[in-house]
Amino acid sequence: MSSENAENAGPEPIEPLAPGDPAPAAGPTGPSADAATGASADTPTDAPTDGGPEAGPDGEPASADGGDGPEVWDVVVVGAGPAGASAAYAAAVAGRRVLLLEKAELPRYKTCGGGIIGPSRDSLPPGFELPFLDRVHAVTFSLEGRFPRTRRSRRMLFGLVNRPEFDAQLVEHAQKAGAQLRTGATVTRVEQHGPSVPDRRTVAVVLADGETVLARAVVGADGSASRIGAHVGVKLGQVDLGLEAEIPVPPSVAEDWKGRILIDWGPMPGSYGWVFPKGDTLTVGVISARGEGAATKRYLEDFVARLGLAGFEPALSSGHLTRCRTDDSPLSRGRVLVCGDAAGLLEPWTREGISYALRSGRLAGEWAVRVAEAADAVDARRQALNYAFAIKAGLGVEMAVGRRMLSVFERRPGLLHAVITGVRPAWKAFADITRGSATLGGMVRSNGLARRALDVLDKRMDTESGVGPAGRGVTRKDEEDAAAPEEAAGAL
Numbered sequence: 012m013s014s015e016n017a018e019n020a021g022p023e024p025i026e027p028l029a030p031g032d033p034a035p036a037a038g039p040t041g042p043s044a045d046a047a048t049g050a051s052a053d054t055p056t057d058a059p060t061d062g063g064p065e066a067g068p069d070g071e072p073a074s075a076d077g078g079d080g081p082e083v084w085d086v087v088v089v090g091a092g093p094a095g096a097s098a099a100y101a102a103a104v105a106g107r108r109v110l111l112l113e114k115a116e117l118p119r120y121k122t123c124g125g126g127i128i129g130p131s132r133d134s135l136p137p138g139f140e141l142p143f144l145d146r147v148h149a150v151t152f153s154l155e156g157r158f159p160r161t162r163r164s165r166r167m168l169f170g171l172v173n174r175p176e177f178d179a180q181l182v183e184h185a186q187k188a189g190a191q192l193r194t195g196a197t198v199t200r201v202e203q204h205g206p207s208v209p210d211r212r213t214v215a216v217v218l219a220d221g222e223t224v225l226a227r228a229v230v231g232a233d234g235s236a237s238r239i240g241a242h243v244g245v246k247l248g249q250v251d252l253g254l255e256a257e258i259p260v261p262p263s264v265a266e267d268w269k270g271r272i273l274i275d276w277g278p279m280p281g282s283y284g285w286v287f288p289k290g291d292t293l294t295v296g297v298i299s300a301r302g303e304g305a306a307t308k309r310y311l312e313d314f315v316a317r318l319g320l321a322g323f324e325p326a327l328s329s330g331h332l333t334r335c336r337t338d339d340s341p342l343s344r345g346r347v348l349v350c351g352d353a354a355g356l357l358e359p360w361t362r363e364g365i366s367y368a369l370r371s372g373r374l375a376g377e378w379a380v381r382v383a384e385a386a387d388a389v390d391a392r393r394q395a396l397n398y399a400f401a402i403k404a405g406l407g408v409e410m411a412v413g414r415r416m417l418s419v420f421e422r423r424p425g426l427l428h429a430v431i432t433g434v435r436p437a438w439k440a441f442a443d444i445t446r447g448s449a450t451l452g453g454m455v456r457s458n459g460l461a462r463r464a465l466d467v468l469d470k471r472m473d474t475e476s477g478v479g480p481a482g483r484g485v486t487r488k489d490e491e492d493a494a495a496p497e498e499a500a501g502a503l
């Protein structure tokens with residue numbers, strides 16, 4: 012694990028597990044004045060009640076009343092993407108009875124570049140072998156196709172995977188740790204009180220066919236259109252639309268891209284495009300703020316044409332929304348925790364989400380174990396707040412810096428292009444972040460130069476553009492900056 016990963020840097024949990032209880036696999040962190048005072052957006056809905064019995068045969072749910080009553084799982088995880096598989100793995104490895112519910116059959120396709128940066132690699136279960144299709148050593152940056160500049164690195168920057176394969180492998184690891192998987196199981200809602208809930212320590216997970224599954228704790232990892240997120244009341248501050256095409260190419264074209272990606276700063280504020288090579292296929296995509304669907308589609312078409320790839324028939328074209336939580340968005344409600352895209356946990360600037368899903372999923376699984384053990388609502392609330400604290404102390408801090416970067420990028424993509432391609436420390440920072448030897452948040456916190464550079468960029472944006480965070484896309488000044496990167500960077 013990178014030393015920069017702040018989610019492991021918090022204080023100890025308020026109440027340690029009793030001796031003999033399996034500890035979470037890796038360092039949950041804890042609160043918090045919040046837990047003591049109860050002041051938090053993560054509000055419980057259940058009230059203190061008697062506990063139910065536990066203990067069933069290994070890997071099988073126990074009954075709610077200790078007798079012939081309905082079966083109860085310790086932890087039910089909804090959604091088997093990276094977040095859900097990580098949560099299921101973490102809870103199962105702690106010896107708990109875990110059920111992973113997935114609506115699709117696996118392996119399933121997911122619209123995604125499949126870029127695996129250092130923090131993702133650091134968050135994988137032990138023994139996980141990454142199914143890399145390519146290893147990135149060079150990045151070409153361009154501004155709407157112009158001013159291309161390629162930066163190279165002897166050491167690998169990050170790797171590229173096919174999501175169906177990667178996700179299925181993660182699920183297999185969770186299963187090997189003891190989690191049970193049910194595919195073709197669409198969850199329609201969760202209930203924390205009412206006739207389907209046998210007692211206040213139990214959550215009812217209702218499937219599309221009407222079946223109800225019971226759990227002591229639920230982890231919602233059902234992606235960016237999350238039903239569990241809606242139950243928890245996740246609040247979203249940024250929604251973007253990503254469009255992608257998987258384009259099979261002949262060997263000569265594939266060879267040209269091997270080990271190199273392209274990042275193109277796009278025409279709409281905050282938009283960018285990418286080419287990620289994966290052997291005989293290129294993943295070509297663009298992302299931009301939601302609400303500009305036609306312009307985003309046009310950007311992808313122009314981008315593909317400009318790259319000379321329009322003649323190759325895509326094997327698959329798809330779109331998917333990405334969503335970022337607001338700072339005060341809840342991460343739990345009662346005995347239900349949310350993680351990954353379902354919680355709106357995503358890097359706001361790059362929209363990188365796999366490492367956020369893996370990291371938050373692992374924490375959610377670890378803390379769900381404690382929620383499952385909680386004897387009453389007060390304890391369940393305390394454990395859920397511990398989870399929220401761990402997320403806010405780590406990924407929350409990263410997201411705050413990412414939002415500032417997005418704000419600069421939205422207003423002056425050309426300046427950013429100039430800095431990243433023309434200033435050696437900026438390129439080194441990009442390389443270190445993708446490799447996982449540093450985080451953006453850690454850099455801004457501990458590196459005076461990085462902090463000053465961001466402050467100056469922020470200030471220049473305010474004084475020069477006079478526009479709000481909605482930005483204005485590529486301007487003439489951007490073009491001047493991009494054409495003369497050293498000069499632009501020097502002016503900082």
Ligand SMILES: Cc1cc2nc3c(=O)[nH]c(=O)nc-3n(C[C@H](O)[C@H](O)[C@H](O)COP(=O)(O)OP(=O)(O)OC[C@H]3O[C@@H](n4cnc5c(N)ncnc54)[C@H](O)[C@@H]3O)c2cc1C
Pocket residue numbers: 089090091092093094095112113114115119121122123124125126127196197198199232233234235237238252253254255296297298330331332333350351352353357362363364365366368
């Ligand atoms: C165009 C695009 C490109 C991207 N490229 C990258 C990239 O290169 N690198 C990167 O790090 N991130 C990338 N991301 C972001 C990344 O794909 C997500 O952040 C990541 O997949 C989140 O993982 P997750 O497990 O939270 O959700 P998901 O991967 O979406 O998994 C959610 C799972 O829940 C299941 N599910 C949904 N609803 C239900 C239900 N009701 N009941 C049961 N199961 C359900 C789904 O079938 C799915 O399997 C990209 C996103 C987009 C849109």
